Amino acid sequence: MLAVIRYTVPEAQAQEFAQQAHATLDTxxxxxxxxxxxxxxxxxxxxxxxxxxxxxxxxxxxxxLSAARMAMYPLMILMLNEPSAFEDVYTQDRALQ
Structure with a gap:
């Protein structure tokens, strides 16, 4: 399953956002x-x-998400309010040659 969380981040906050997002991914x-x-x-x-x-x-x-709540908290104000969880219906991987 694929999770996509989108954010609108002002340029002035981009560097701090990226650091917080790295911490979120680590968690x-x-x-x-x-x-x-x-x-x-x-x-x-x-x-x-x-x-x-x-x-x-x-x-x-x-x-x-429950476990990462504290790491994600600073990013929540920038998060777009939309569904984030997507179930795979069909996948196509590049063929190995």
């Missing part, structure tokens, strides 16, 4: 069911950021 990575994560920034709208993580299932993700 999430220590949780059961975590597969991988990344912090991304829009190339078209530099104030738009995304914290993306992959999980073995929605239950793992939801429990991890």
């Amino acid at each position: 999430l990575a220590a949780q059961p069911g975590y597969l991988r994560g990344r912090l991304a920034r829009s190339v078209d709208e530099p104030n738009l950021w995304a914290l993306v993580s992959e999980w073995e299932g929605a239950g793992f993700y939801r429990r991890a």
Whole structure:
């Protein structure tokens, strides 16, 4: 399952936000069911950021959010209020040659 949390971050806060997001990913990575994560920034709208993580299932993700609440707290004011959990319906990996 894929988790995407988007943020609107003023340029003046970008460096501090990135540090806090790294700490959040570190906390999430220590949780059961975590597969991988990344912090991304829009190339078209530099104030738009995304914290993306992959999980073995929605239950793992939801429990991890509880564990990461304190690390995520400073970022919450910048978070877009929208659904963040997505179930895989179809995946296509690049073929190895």
